[in-house]
Every structure is written in structure tokens, then in C-alpha cells.
Amino acid sequence: MASLSGLCSSFPSLKPNNRIGGELGPVRKDSLAVSTRSNSSFKHSVAREVSADLSKTNDVAGLKQAKQGGLEKDPKALWRRYVDWLYQHKELGLYLDVSRIGFSDEFVSEMEPRFQAAFKAMEELERGAIANPDEGRMVGHYWLRNAKLAPNPFLQVQIDKTLAAVCDFADAVISGKIKPPSPEGRFTQILSVGIGGSALGPQFVAEALAPDNPPLKIRFIDNTDPAGIDHQIAQLGPELASTLVIVISKSGGTPETRNGLLEVQKAFREAGLDFSKQGVAITQENSLLDNTARIEGWVARFPMFDWVGGRTSEMSAVGLLPAALQAFDIREMLVGASMMDEATRSTVLRKNPAALLALCWYWATDGIGSKDMVVLPYKDSLLLFSRYLQQLVMESLGKEFDLDGNRVNQGISVYGNKGSTDQHAYIQQLREGVHNFFVTFIEVLRDRPPGHDWELEPGVTCGDYLFGMLQGTRSALYANDRESITVTVQEVTPRSVGALIALYERAVGIYASLVNINAYHQPGVEAGKKAAGEVLALQKRVLAVLNEASHFSFPSSSLIQRLDDLQMQFSHFNAHCEDPAESLTLQEIADRCHAPDDIEMIYKIIEHMAANDRALIAEGDCGSPYSLKVFLGECNVDELYA
Numbered sequence: 001m002a003s004l005s006g007l008c009s010s011f012p013s014l015k016p017n018n019r020i021g022g023e024l025g026p027v028r029k030d031s032l033a034v035s036t037r038s039n040s041s042f043k044h045s046v047a048r049e050v051s052a053d054l055s056k057t058n059d060v061a062g063l064k065q066a067k068q069g070g071l072e073k074d075p076k077a078l079w080r081r082y083v084d085w086l087y088q089h090k091e092l093g094l095y096l097d098v099s100r101i102g103f104s105d106e107f108v109s110e111m112e113p114r115f116q117a118a119f120k121a122m123e124e125l126e127r128g129a130i131a132n133p134d135e136g137r138m139v140g141h142y143w144l145r146n147a148k149l150a151p152n153p154f155l156q157v158q159i160d161k162t163l164a165a166v167c168d169f170a171d172a173v174i175s176g177k178i179k180p181p182s183p184e185g186r187f188t189q190i191l192s193v194g195i196g197g198s199a200l201g202p203q204f205v206a207e208a209l210a211p212d213n214p215p216l217k218i219r220f221i222d223n224t225d226p227a228g229i230d231h232q233i234a235q236l237g238p239e240l241a242s243t244l245v246i247v248i249s250k251s252g253g254t255p256e257t258r259n260g261l262l263e264v265q266k267a268f269r270e271a272g273l274d275f276s277k278q279g280v281a282i283t284q285e286n287s288l289l290d291n292t293a294r295i296e297g298w299v300a301r302f303p304m305f306d307w308v309g310g311r312t313s314e315m316s317a318v319g320l321l322p323a324a325l326q327a328f329d330i331r332e333m334l335v336g337a338s339m340m341d342e343a344t345r346s347t348v349l350r351k352n353p354a355a356l357l358a359l360c361w362y363w364a365t366d367g368i369g370s371k372d373m374v375v376l377p378y379k380d381s382l383l384l385f386s387r388y389l390q391q392l393v394m395e396s397l398g399k400e401f402d403l404d405g406n407r408v409n410q411g412i413s414v415y416g417n418k419g420s421t422d423q424h425a426y427i428q429q430l431r432e433g434v435h436n437f438f439v440t441f442i443e444v445l446r447d448r449p450p451g452h453d454w455e456l457e458p459g460v461t462c463g464d465y466l467f468g469m470l471q472g473t474r475s476a477l478y479a480n481d482r483e484s485i486t487v488t489v490q491e492v493t494p495r496s497v498g499a500l501i502a503l504y505e506r507a508v509g510i511y512a513s514l515v516n517i518n519a520y521h522q523p524g525v526e527a528g529k530k531a532a533g534e535v536l537a538l539q540k541r542v543l544a545v546l547n548e549a550s551h552f553s554f555p556s557s558s559l560i561q562r563l564d565d566l567q568m569q570f571s572h573f574n575a576h577c578e579d580p581a582e583s584l585t586l587q588e589i590a591d592r593c594h595a596p597d598d599i600e601m602i603y604k605i606i607e608h609m610a611a612n613d614r615a616l617i618a619e620g621d622c623g624s625p626y627s628l629k630v631f632l633g634e635c636n637v638d639e640l641y642a
């Protein structure tokens with residue numbers, strides 16, 4: 001059966017001949033059922049199946065009974081704890097409060113060897129070790145904000161050149177030096193086409209830093225939903241002519257992104273516009289996307305490097321180009337990230353904010369993801385931070401096997417939106433309901449630019465309410481033994497956004513070492529992509545079977561406008577045809593597809609096609625699958641009316 005890669009084997013315009021970016025606690029082997037797995041991602045060919053109850057294997061110094069003591073509630077003791085553990089990055093104006101996470105001193109000292117091992121692994125990673133063993137790759141996102149760290153001059157030059165190219169290009173677009181063919185004379189819109197790490201970082205940063213009137217307004221196509229794509233293109237309207245389309249895909253072959261490109265190029269054709277004069281590609285060199293852009297002479301191409309993962313690519317051209325085109329100070333973003341990187345290189349736990357986060361995560365989730373991470377920024381502009389962290393944390397930590405091939409099913413689930421809005425949604429459950437989470441508050445001290453504040457009642461501003469809601473929620477949760485972390489920044493700026501991104505990238509890397517997993521690959525995603533390809537391949541077989549039975553041949557692009565038109569057409573055709581169309585039951589379709597076990601998926605395919613006027617249900621209805629009889633026309637419309 002064709003794999004998905006077969007289905008999206010090339011971008012649309014590629015001509016056929018063209019090639020188109022932690023001292024672990026001993027893993028308890030309660031059951032040593034040994035199974036041989038051929039998956040090359042294992043360091044050892046044999047994966048040891050161990051009991052999934054990792055609380056035993058990760059049980060550090062009686063993590064469980066340490067928690068039986070409950071949380072410190074004496075205000076004086078809590079204040080001491082707050083001060084003792086408070087982390088401050090003076091230059092960044094960033095604070096980290098871990099006092100409302102109840103880890104014990106014993107736990108901290110028991111974890112020390114693991115942290116030293118994690119710090120060592122991180123040092124080797126930054127030196128260019130193959131820190132992603134499953135894909136045999138280096139992990140170099142830290143080099144993006146300090147090229148000197150890159151392990152060789154060639155990489156250093158690549159990083160610096162790409163940054164310079166991004167800045168120059170963005171300046172030229174904003175100044176109008178680079179412009180669209182349209183009479184408007186300059187680009188006014190950005191349409192970013194990409195998904196996952198090729199969208200979430202740019203979306204988070206755009207929401208966080210967007211000025212009220214950016215030089216170019218950005219919008220995103222980040223899915224293969226036709227209605228969503230139509231909505232974005234419709235909102236552009238005539239401004240499609242002054243829209244710079246940035247197509248972002250590290251691999252250059254992700255189907256959703258390729259579909260977005262195809263749909264946008266169709267809109268350009270229908271508007272009489274030349275896409276190549278308004279298209280930009282950000283992808284690995286020589287990827288299918290890169291070759292398409294080169295062959296077609298798109299406006300610009302920017303490289304992605306194989307040693308930068310999608311979920312850590314915000315400081316590469318993926319994030320920097322969209323940000324620069326919105327006139328964000330990307331060098332400030334890089335400075336913020338670099339300063340945080342320096343801080344998170346400390347091998348002293350209390351001086352390393354990323355290590356402190358990892359310590360809290362391990363304590364709160366027992367090192368096995370037993371609790372969810374609720375991310376609550378009390379700032380509208382940080383709304384998308386939790387969505388950004390969902391990919392960064394869950395795609396990094398959500399792994400079936402550890403580095404020794406043990407089945408661990410690791411991970412930490414992330415959710416949240418913003419405060420105080422979420423207090424009117426699910427905080428009720430957090431306060432009183434199932435205790436399966438810990439909270440991370442993101443506090444922004446500056447409410448408004450200087451001189452713009454206003455008291456809506458004597459001595460009280462709107463921002464005071466926001467501040468009070470955060471502190472009140474933090475206290476109310478803790479009073480009911482709900483733990484929380486608070487990250488505080490002065491205001492949302494390119495520098496603080498860069499620092500926050502770097503803080504969490506490092507925390508994820510350190511935590512991954514503590515639980516002995518590879519944070520830098522995503523084998524599970526490939527499984528999903530493959531399965532999607534199989535569904536599409538089955539759909540093609542269903543179409544072929546139905547076409548045979550229906551003796552019709554629609555012009556392939558024709559979609560019947562209304563189902564009743566089609567119904568009328570078919571009944572008219574059948575009444576006058578010596579060789580009437582044969583309608584088939586689901587079982588008959590499955591048998592003719594030689595896929596009897598896929599009958600449910602075949603039913604879903606029929607249901608989806610019928611809902612889009614691409615199938616005709618001759619008898620029965622989708623509510624009673626056994627009653628269904630289907631034919632699908634490929635019919636020559638002229639014949640029907642003959």
C-alpha cells in the first residue's frame with residue numbers, strides 16, 4: 001500500500017525529471033520478558049520489557065513517602081522557603097519561584113548525581129555530540145543564538161550568514177525595495193504556510209510581540225482543512241496581490257504544508273497572479289520544497305539545518321524571518337535566549353533556572369508524568385505559550401522507550417490558555433477537583449507602557465485586578481495542596497520572549513536526561529503520517545472499485561453541486577441505460593478492495609465523500625451502515641443528458 005510519502009512525493013510544480021530541510025535509579029526489571037525488536041532506534045537490539053509502573057523504577061529517596069508529609073503551610077516557613085529558593089536573573093529581570101512545589105531537601109540531594117549527569121550530557125550536546133542517537137544527529141538550537149558555540153567554522157558561518165540574510169531580506173521587504181508585481185508597490189501581508197514546529201513558534205511570537213499596527217500583518221495556514229484555508233485566503237481578498245507567502249517545512253515534504261501550498265497557488269492562479277513572485281521557502285537545502293522554489297525562481301529561499309528540530313526552531317529562519325517581517329527586534333530575541341542559555345549552563349542547581357524547573361517537574365510528576373503541567377500566563381499576549389509548550393514538552397518527552405530500550409511511556413501533558421480568563425473556565429476543577437496537575441504561572445509585572453496607566457477605582461487599576469487574580473489563584477490552589485511554579489518577567493519584549501523560549505528548551509533537555517530519554521526525535525509522529533497515507537491509499541482503491549461498478553467517468557475535477565442533482569442525474573441515466581450503474585454494499589466494496597478488515601474505514605470514507613457530494617448513497621443512510629448501497633459516479637455529464 002502506498003505510503004504517505006508516495007502520495008506527496010513531490011511538490012506540485014516539480015517536473016518528473018526534477019529532484020526537488022542524570023545516576024539513574026536501577027531500572028527495576030520486575031518482569032524480564034525479553035522481546036527482540038528490529039527498530040533501529042534502540043541502542044541495544046533487544047528491548048527489555050519492564051513493568052510499566054515506573055514510580056518504582058524512578059522512586060528517588062522515597063519520593064512517595066516524602067509527599068505524605070504534605071505541603072508546608074506555616075506562613076513564616078513558607079516565606080523563608082520562598083526567599084531561600086527564589087531564583088533571579090538580574091539582567092533579564094526574570095524571577096523563578098519554586099517555593100510552592102513541595103520537594104524535600106532529601107529529594108534534592110538524592111537527585112544531585114542525576115543533575116550532574118544531565119549537566120554533563122548537556123555540555124557534550126553543546127559541543128556537538130550526537131545527542132539525538134536515534135536519528136544520528138547533533139542538537140544545535142543553542143548555537144543559533146551564539147554561533148561561536150557551533151562545533152566547526154562551517155556551521156558558524158552558516159548561522160551568521162542566515163541571520164544576516166533574514167535581516168537584509170526583511171529590511172528590503174519593509175522598505176519596499178523588494179515588492180510584489182502588483183501596482184500597490186509593496187507587500188502588506190504575510191501568509192505563513194507550515195505546521196507543527198514550522199508554525200507554533202511563529203504563531204506564539206506573533207501573538208506575543210505584535211504591535212498594534214505592524215508593517216505587515218501575518219496570518220497562518222497551519223492545517224489541511226479546506227475551510228480554514230479558504231477562510232484565510234478570503235480574508236486576504238484583493239490583498240493577495242500584496243501578500244508574501246512564506247512556506248515553511250524543514251523536511252520539505254509534510255503533506256499538510258504541501259496541500260496548503262497547492263491551495264494557495266490555486267488561489268494565485270485564479271487571481272491571475274504569479275506565485276513565484278511572492279513565494280519564499282524556508283526548508284532544508286535540496287528538499288523537495290527547496291528544489292521547487294529554486295526551479296520556479298521564488299523570491300527567496302532560507303535554509304533549515306538538520307541539527308535543529310522543528311520544536312526548537314524559533315531562533316532559526318523559521319521564527320526569525322516572520323518575526324523580522326513584522327519588525328520585531330530579532331537580535332533582541334537572540335540576546336534574551338543567549339543570556340538565558342548562559343544561566344542554564346550553571347552546574348549549581350539553585351543557580352540554574354532550567355534545572356530548577358526540571359526538579360519541580362520530576363517531583364510533581366514522580367518522574368513519570370503522573371500530573372499534567374497547566375500553563376497559565378496572566379497576560380493576553382502570551383496566550384499561545386501553552387500551545388507552543390505542548391509541542392516542545394510533549395513531543396520531546398512523550399516517548400515509548402528510554403535510551404536503554406526500556407518501555408517507559410514517558411511524558412508530561414501540557415494545557416492552559418491565560419489568566420484570569422481561565423479562572424472562569426476550568427480553575428474550579430483545579431481548586432477542588434481531581435488533583436492531577438501542577439500549575440506554572442507566568443507573571444508579567446508591567447501592566448501598560450509607562451504613563452498609560454489609569455485607576456478604574458481609587459488606587460486600583462485593571463492590572464491590579466490581574467495581579468490579584470494571579471496571586472489569589474496561586475494561594476487558593478496551594479491552600480488545597482495544589483502545587484505551582486511562578487515565572488516572572490518585567491514585560492513582554494523580544495528579549496523576555498527569547499529568554500522564556502530558551503528557559504523551556506533547556507528545562508526539557510535536562511528533564512529528558514533525568515528520565516533517560518531522547519528528547520530530540522519523534523518516532524510516534526511518523527506512525528501517524530504512515531497511517532494517514534494508508535487511509536488515502538484505501539480511498540483510492542474504493543474509488544476504483546466504485547468506478548468500475550458505476551460505469552461512469554466524471555471529469556475528475558468536477559464536483560456535483562448538489563446531491564439531489566446527482567440523484568436525479570443517476571436515476572435519469574439508469575432509467576434510460578441498457579447497462580445501469582451497479583450500487584454496492586459496504587461488504588461488496590470491501591471484498592472488491594480485497595480489504596475485508598477495513599470495512600469500517602471504508603464506511604468512514606464513503607460517509608466523508610457523501611457529505612461532500614462526491615458519493616451517491618443509492619439506498620439506506622449512514623446511520624445504518626448495513627443498509628447502505630453506494631455508487632460513485634465517474635459519469636460523463638453529457639451522456640446523462642443525452
Ligand SMILES: O=P(O)(O)OC[C@H]1O[C@H](O)[C@H](O)[C@@H](O)[C@@H]1O
Pocket residue numbers: 195196197198248249250251252253254257309310311395522525
Ligand atoms: O517542518 P516540517 O518538516 O514540515 O515538520 C513539521 C512538523 O512535522 C512533524 O509533526 C514533526 O513531529 C514536528 O516536529 C514538525 O515540526
